Amino acid sequence: MTTATFPTIGIFPSDTAVNPSGHLAIGGCDVTDLAARFGTPLYVFDEATLRTRSGEFIREFGSRYPEVTVLYASKAFINKALVRLFAEEGMGFDVVSAGELAVVQAAGVPLERVYFHGNNKGPEELRLALEWGIGRIVVDNFYELATLEALGAQRGRAQDVLLRITPGVDPHTHAYISTGATDSKFGFPLATGAAEQAVQRAMALPHLNLIGLHMHLGSQLFETEPYALAIDGLVGFAAQMVRRHGLDLQEFSPGGGFAVQYVEGRAAPAIGVYAQIISDAMKQACAAHGLSLPRLIIEPGRSSVARAGVAVYTVGAIKDIPGVRKYVSVDGGMADNIRPALYEAKYEAVVANRMDAPPTETVTIAGKYCESGDILIAGLHAPELRPGDLLALPASGAYCLAMSSNYNASPRPAVVLVKDGAARLIRRRETYQDLMQWDE
Numbered sequence: 001m002t003t004a005t006f007p008t009i010g011i012f013p014s015d016t017a018v019n020p021s022g023h024l025a026i027g028g029c030d031v032t033d034l035a036a037r038f039g040t041p042l043y044v045f046d047e048a049t050l051r052t053r054s055g056e057f058i059r060e061f062g063s064r065y066p067e068v069t070v071l072y073a074s075k076a077f078i079n080k081a082l083v084r085l086f087a088e089e090g091m092g093f094d095v096v097s098a099g100e101l102a103v104v105q106a107a108g109v110p111l112e113r114v115y116f117h118g119n120n121k122g123p124e125e126l127r128l129a130l131e132w133g134i135g136r137i138v139v140d141n142f143y144e145l146a147t148l149e150a151l152g153a154q155r156g157r158a159q160d161v162l163l164r165i166t167p168g169v170d171p172h173t174h175a176y177i178s179t180g181a182t183d184s185k186f187g188f189p190l191a192t193g194a195a196e197q198a199v200q201r202a203m204a205l206p207h208l209n210l211i212g213l214h215m216h217l218g219s220q221l222f223e224t225e226p227y228a229l230a231i232d233g234l235v236g237f238a239a240q241m242v243r244r245h246g247l248d249l250q251e252f253s254p255g256g257g258f259a260v261q262y263v264e265g266r267a268a269p270a271i272g273v274y275a276q277i278i279s280d281a282m283k284q285a286c287a288a289h290g291l292s293l294p295r296l297i298i299e300p301g302r303s304s305v306a307r308a309g310v311a312v313y314t315v316g317a318i319k320d321i322p323g324v325r326k327y328v329s330v331d332g333g334m335a336d337n338i339r340p341a342l343y344e345a346k347y348e349a350v351v352a353n354r355m356d357a358p359p360t361e362t363v364t365i366a367g368k369y370c371e372s373g374d375i376l377i378a379g380l381h382a383p384e385l386r387p388g389d390l391l392a393l394p395a396s397g398a399y400c401l402a403m404s405s406n407y408n409a410s411p412r413p414a415v416v417l418v419k420d421g422a423a424r425l426i427r428r429r430e431t432y433q434d435l436m437q438w439d440e
């Protein structure tokens with residue numbers, strides 16, 4: 001098997017090649033065989049890339065900072081097999097709903113390794129989380145503080161919590177995935193004084209055990225400077241809280257948001273670059289304010305899974321509108337990947353069954369759903385595509401299936417995990433019967 005040399009290869013899983021038949025191969029599996037066996041659309045996850053990536057986070061941060069916990073932000077894509085795999089690699093989990101918590105629990109992971117986030121966790125979700133013995137709850141607002149205190153009082157036990165603080169730093173990413181500025185639905189703003197009130201309130205509540213502070217600036221942050229700025233500000237705030245209110249800062253989280261490369265040209269910083277900036281900023285700020293180093297909690301979501309996943313579609317109808325555009329439609333689209341329609345996310349693609357065909361024209365890759373905005377790739381440089389060709393979109397592991405829907409009553413795709421030439425189905429394709437199972 002030869003390693004592919006086509007330009008987009010760096011965006012594919014590490015275990016990607018072109019085999020002697022000229023087909024794309026991932027984890028030693030020929031993608032045309034996978035498509036024939038499991039159907040399309042199909043999401044292929046490469047096990048080696050998933051494991052390498054988690055190991056990299058643990059190593060790069062762990063070698064630069066004394067005590068580190070890496071949590072997989074499971075909203076990027078959650079599945080029981082994936083949870084077990086990440087747990088084996090030593091990761092904990094960040095969940096944003098009781099549903100995600102239920103999946104982690106069903107996968108058999110001890111819930112002390114789980115942190116619960118979200119700007120409006122329901123009372124029932126919180127009750128379940130406490131009953132199931134969740135490790136930490138990251139409290140977002142005053143209503144949640146009150147709800148948790150009441151639940152803790154009923155149970156007669158104190159819960160470990162962190163407070164999510166909005167540091168007032170603009171991370172320079174798409175507005176829909178920016179969360180660190182003061183105008184945000186997430187967290188207690190530092191700028192308004194709400195953050196200090198929250199610390200005082202939490203410390204006064206007998207059934208809450210405040211052990212740390214958390215922030216999350218947004219997603220797809222190519223710049224590292226916002227982390228340094230925000231850490232500096234938030235550690236300064238923490239030091240004030242230690243002096244004024246006796247806060248015991250055991251844990252500190254700068255969240256996730258590490259960028260991923262989707263298209264040619266703009267490479268994302270290596271994990272080591274983020275690890276260096278974050279640990280330097282922590283050490284400098286803690287030293288400047290006379291604090292001992294708290295445990296560092298890192299929450300990579302997108303950057304843990306995006307590159308490991310490849311979406312495979314079959315080409316169907318082709319519509320050439322002379323002088324306007326050539327539409328090439330595939331058998332999936334916004335129901336399995338809404339990112340291009342939602343925030344103009346960009347993708348590359350290759351023809352998995354004809355990897356040696358040189359690109360000759362620029363086409364628009366359209367989804368099959370009944371929205372004109374259902375366009376997966378606005379301008380793809382490709383060989384002349386034919387019905388039946390297999391189009392593979394790299395970097396499809398994060399926030400695609402996680403945001404998938406049954407729009408147009410479409411069954412969701414199957415998901416396979418590939419390794420050493422073997423493919424394991426980790427989620428079966430939905431059936432038409434599945435679509436009706438809740439109807440009367």
Ligand SMILES: *Cc1c(COP(=O)(O)O)cnc(C)c1O
Binds near residue numbers: 220301
């Ligand atoms: C979504 C989220 C993350 C992960 O963000 P990525 O950009 O996927 O790394 C981490 N922490 C919190 C609190 C989040 O909401």
